[in-house]
Amino acid sequence: MKPINFNGKRRSLLLASALAVSVSASAFLWLSPKTELIKKDFTVAEKQYTQLLKTSTDLTAFPRTTNKDGSVKTTDVWDWTQGFFAGSLWYIYEYTNKPEWKAAATKWTEALEQAQFLTQHHDVGFVMYCSYGNAMKFEKDPVKLAQYNKILIQSAESALTRFDPKVGLIKSWNAKKSWDNKTTWQYPVIIDNMMNLEMLCYVSKLTGNPKYKDVAISHALNTMKNHFRPDFSTYHVVDYAPDGKVLHQQTNQGYADNSTWSRGQGWAIYGFTMMYRETKDKRFLEAAQKAADFYISHPNLPKDKIPYWDFNAGQKGYTPDFDYNANKLSYIPRDASAGALTASGLLELSTFAKNGNKYFKSAEQMLKSLSGSEYLAKPGTNSGFILKHSVGSLPHNSEIDVPLIYADYYFLEALLRYQKLQG
Numbered sequence: 001m002k003p004i005n006f007n008g009k010r011r012s013l014l015l016a017s018a019l020a021v022s023v024s025a026s027a028f029l030w031l032s033p034k035t036e037l038i039k040k041d042f043t044v045a046e047k048q049y050t051q052l053l054k055t056s057t058d059l060t061a062f063p064r065t066t067n068k069d070g071s072v073k074t075t076d077v078w079d080w081t082q083g084f085f086a087g088s089l090w091y092i093y094e095y096t097n098k099p100e101w102k103a104a105a106t107k108w109t110e111a112l113e114q115a116q117f118l119t120q121h122h123d124v125g126f127v128m129y130c131s132y133g134n135a136m137k138f139e140k141d142p143v144k145l146a147q148y149n150k151i152l153i154q155s156a157e158s159a160l161t162r163f164d165p166k167v168g169l170i171k172s173w174n175a176k177k178s179w180d181n182k183t184t185w186q187y188p189v190i191i192d193n194m195m196n197l198e199m200l201c202y203v204s205k206l207t208g209n210p211k212y213k214d215v216a217i218s219h220a221l222n223t224m225k226n227h228f229r230p231d232f233s234t235y236h237v238v239d240y241a242p243d244g245k246v247l248h249q250q251t252n253q254g255y256a257d258n259s260t261w262s263r264g265q266g267w268a269i270y271g272f273t274m275m276y277r278e279t280k281d282k283r284f285l286e287a288a289q290k291a292a293d294f295y296i297s298h299p300n301l302p303k304d305k306i307p308y309w310d311f312n313a314g315q316k317g318y319t320p321d322f323d324y325n326a327n328k329l330s331y332i333p334r335d336a337s338a339g340a341l342t343a344s345g346l347l348e349l350s351t352f353a354k355n356g357n358k359y360f361k362s363a364e365q366m367l368k369s370l371s372g373s374e375y376l377a378k379p380g381t382n383s384g385f386i387l388k389h390s391v392g393s394l395p396h397n398s399e400i401d402v403p404l405i406y407a408d409y410y411f412l413e414a415l416l417r418y419q420k421l422q423g
Ligand code: GLY
Pocket: 080, 192, 253, 263, 392
């Protein structure tokens, strides 16, 4: 073997290659701030949901939020939030690729099987698409795939039972009293209902039968016509007569009939973006962008871009019909669930809109805020949920400033979308 000559050219060559090796090694170890953030959040998610899985062993009781004593509050299979736990488990599996998360996700998805027959309200799309819809991305077993698809087709049939062609929309709730007890809503449709349409589009693709997607399009077009105000803020509830005439435009979970409930505005941004993806109808893209512009440029949106529970809470010109003071709050709570789902919607919107970068940047700010100690739970706290500070329904004095399972779900979804986008 020839001895190494440490003089002249040979030495500088050696030094240069040593440097190159160390640079490429550190480049390999270096994670961008974005990757670091996503990694940190999923580390917290894994810890928290390990805890939640330990405390949630009854497959008929789906984690939703916390009770005052810190125990986990659950719902049964006929509510609207029961699909988000399975969905969150699928997202953790998507990020980690660890088989134990797939096993847990499968178990909690299959626990929802009977909800395919949910017809007493509109939320079957939320429940079944966040769970079985996500399962379709990861399940390889053809027998299971066929079974899941059959369940999704029945779920879409259940949704269609609530569609009256004369009205042109899926009825959200059966006739009921308005929140102020002054009106009886006959055919109430809420902005949230946009989120049930993705499953219908999927089932049309799956079966080749356009009827499901046709209903989705009809619903979205009528929602576009009647839920938006001229500034593209949204009414929460629109009530219809049997011939499709608009009877009332009100709220149920917002501050006042003329206010903008933050989560509802988020549902609009997300829902119309999704309908644009599914149809390429430019009207949906325009609606999504205008709703998003209202949201991100609103003077009451705090700097961290996590909204108050209602954009107009406590403001002059907005008169609540519930006793706002009865909630005995000394502050206006934020709604992290609205922040999380809006971040997810904006990230998708950023891929379609010409000026998409402003939506991307806003979403990025939302995710950074939600990843800070103000919103992200310290592992071992928050009863196993990931995010703090959401609001279910303040007028009903229910779930105020608590963790909510759907905040976690959309947060994880947004992180995964963020991971896939360059900005
Ligand atoms: N979809 C019900 C809610 O957002 O509270």
